[in-house]
Amino acid sequence: MTRILFGDNQFFAVNHISDEKSRAQALKFKDDSAIIKTLDYAIGAGIDTFMCTTHERIFNICDFVREHPAKYENFTFYPCLPYAHKYANAVTELGIVGTLKEYTPGNFFASIFKGGFAYLSKDYLSIMELLIDAELKMFKGLKTPVIFLQNVITDLLLGLQMKDILKAFHDYIIKKYNAEPGFITMNMPKLLSVCDEIGIENPIICTSINKAGFRMSGGKELYEKVLHTKKARIIAMQVFAGGAISSKEAIEYVCTLPNIQSILFGASSQGNIQETVSLIRHYDLAFKEKIA
Amino acid sequence: MIDVALIGAGKMGISHLSILGAHPDVRVSGVSDTSKLVTDVLKKFTKFPVYHDYEQMLNEVNADAVFVAVPTKFHAPMVKRLLGENKHVFAEKPFCLTAEEGKELVQLAEAKNLVNQVGYHNKFVGTFRELKKIVDGGFLGKLFHFTGEVSGPVVVRPKQDNWRVDPAEGGGCLMDYASHILDLIISTLGPVESVKGSLLKPIYSSKVEDSVYSLLELSSKLSGVLLANWSDITYRKMSTSLTIQGNKGKIICDANELKVFFYSSDVPGGYSRGWNVKYVTDLTDEVDFYLRGEEYSAQIDYFIKAIRKEVPNTLNNFQSAWQTDKAISLIKHSNQIK
Numbered sequence: 001m002t003r004i005l006f007g008d009n010q011f012f013a014v015n016h017i018s019d020e021k022s023r024a025q026a027l028k029f030k031d032d033s034a035i036i037k038t039l040d041y042a043i044g045a046g047i048d049t050f051m052c053t054t055h056e057r058i059f060n061i062c063d064f065v066r067e068h069p070a071k072y073e074n075f076t077f078y079p080c081l082p083y084a085h086k087y088a089n090a091v092t093e094l095g096i097v098g099t100l101k102e103y104t105p106g107n108f109f110a111s112i113f114k115g116g117f118a119y120l121s122k123d124y125l126s127i128m129e130l131l132i133d134a135e136l137k138m139f140k141g142l143k144t145p146v147i148f149l150q151n152v153i154t155d156l157l158l159g160l161q162m163k164d165i166l167k168a169f170h171d172y173i174i175k176k177y178n179a180e181p182g183f184i185t186m187n188m189p190k191l192l193s194v195c196d197e198i199g200i201e202n203p204i205i206c207t208s209i210n211k212a213g214f215r216m217s218g219g220k221e222l223y224e225k226v227l228h229t230k231k232a233r234i235i236a237m238q239v240f241a242g243g244a245i246s247s248k249e250a251i252e253y254v255c256t257l258p259n260i261q262s263i264l265f266g267a268s269s270q271g272n273i274q275e276t277v278s279l280i281r282h283y284d285l286a287f288k289e290k291i292a
Numbered sequence: 293m294i295d296v297a298l299i300g301a302g303k304m305g306i307s308h309l310s311i312l313g314a315h316p317d318v319r320v321s322g323v324s325d326t327s328k329l330v331t332d333v334l335k336k337f338t339k340f341p342v343y344h345d346y347e348q349m350l351n352e353v354n355a356d357a358v359f360v361a362v363p364t365k366f367h368a369p370m371v372k373r374l375l376g377e378n379k380h381v382f383a384e385k386p387f388c389l390t391a392e393e394g395k396e397l398v399q400l401a402e403a404k405n406l407v408n409q410v411g412y413h414n415k416f417v418g419t420f421r422e423l424k425k426i427v428d429g430g431f432l433g434k435l436f437h438f439t440g441e442v443s444g445p446v447v448v449r450p451k452q453d454n455w456r457v458d459p460a461e462g463g464g465c466l467m468d469y470a471s472h473i474l475d476l477i478i479s480t481l482g483p484v485e486s487v488k489g490s491l492l493k494p495i496y497s498s499k500v501e502d503s504v505y506s507l508l509e510l511s512s513k514l515s516g517v518l519l520a521n522w523s524d525i526t527y528r529k530m531s532t533s534l535t536i537q538g539n540k541g542k543i544i545c546d547a548n549e550l551k552v553f554f555y556s557s558d559v560p561g562g563y564s565r566g567w568n569v570k571y572v573t574d575l576t577d578e579v580d581f582y583l584r585g586e587e588y589s590a591q592i593d594y595f596i597k598a599i600r601k602e603v604p605n606t607l608n609n610f611q612s613a614w615q616t617d618k619a620i621s622l623i624k625h626s627n628q629i630k
Binding site (some may be wrong): 003012013014015018019021022085088090092093094095096097098100121124152155156157158159161163164165186187190212213214215216217218219241242243270287 | 302303306307310311312313317327329330332333334336337338339357445446447448454456526528529530533535546548549571572573574576579580581582583584
């Protein structure tokens, strides 16, 4: 995995601290061209990896990248699925069965649910596989070396202790997509223990890590201890804790922690992208010199 | 360990179940749901005892407390039965279909000294807790107006097929969406005494209202406006905000940020004259397990702590949710759209 990953929250009006900023972002990125322009700024700053949800608008971005193969030769996607709000709103509207009917392709759902309710676990896992395929269709022909399960699903399954489904996601991504599975979570220490239990070694985990301790469930100290003692490929997200800490302090903190392979951040302006990238490069170098 | 059973593993129920499953002081003793699909998946992939019939579950499992996350019309009979069996009860919001139903349950829970809570999660959001502190401290001076708003994209097309668009089951924007902001207005500013007029407008739905616009007067005689719309596609998810104006300041608060303007230097600690902004990131207590928002874990933690007598059973108890039910019924009766 590369050191710096570019995220997509800013494109889809996801702002953890302000509804007003969300609306401003929605206006700014109304046209796909504004998203492309910002991705080009990121590429200009040396970031080739775009970690994105399977939001319907990413479809157009994928098309654009496919249409410009020379320009985006090294450009890589890390898809994160599912785009949860789509399903959450659908469940409120249509119920669980209605949602599955809506989103499983063809007559698969109808055909397996004909004739009573004697289904095997693998039938449900087949539904999961179909949903994964549907979400990943937009990336066909593009580089997707790592594919993530979104935190709302990872954490839901974690609390329900549906370990077999986490494992099934993991295995399916390897088998079908020849990619590395990753998990986004707000409960990293708990997830890592479950990965141990179900035999997922050295997992890729994307999780909140920041100096403020924001969204680090169980506490910052616990996270630091796990980072120092366990083996995992960690991607730090929400490093700025939604803006609660200065960017210098924020980056310095994550750059000095062990086991952090990558840092994920999103930004709307060229200036902010460049600033964050140079801060990461600066503190990486400083830390390397310090331990050498 | 507290033994907890859950009735209804739909959207809210499954989220509660996951948080309960991860809670260090809780043992999930049973789950029931009427959907075969849901019970089948839970049976195959979890270790929880799963039932199709909640009565059978109650007969067979040990439960100190029960979560009720079923359509609103079932709340009253189920909760009554559970209190009768001396169970502590956490019910989803809104509490009951009518204020009459709720009143009996408030009295029963009190008489039996059982812990009772309703899932108005906003009260566990850091910004709204801070808002209440500022209001209670009198820092806004004499209040003269409030505006409570809630918007989101729930019903955004005509085709609908579930209990949320059936008025007999407790569907509609008033009970589902507006109840959130109504509850927040009441807990922050006091009970609703009268409703001067309301517009309950359908947008896409044929049987229920999709938006609610209402003029409220509280028992303190403070008046203000409630605006709710669950068919607003310009929102990515539910957004709730409360603006309060007084003669010493004005506050605008949502689940992410709190903006307050103080006219003088008489301010709470950590604030100053003029504009102040606080973010939820600064006001949020850490939780042990996170799913969808700290507030969902915090409310369950509070309920469990109340059973263990570590906190008083005052936040979001039946009594407080019943105040909201009463206001809902006042709004319904003041509807000007026939």
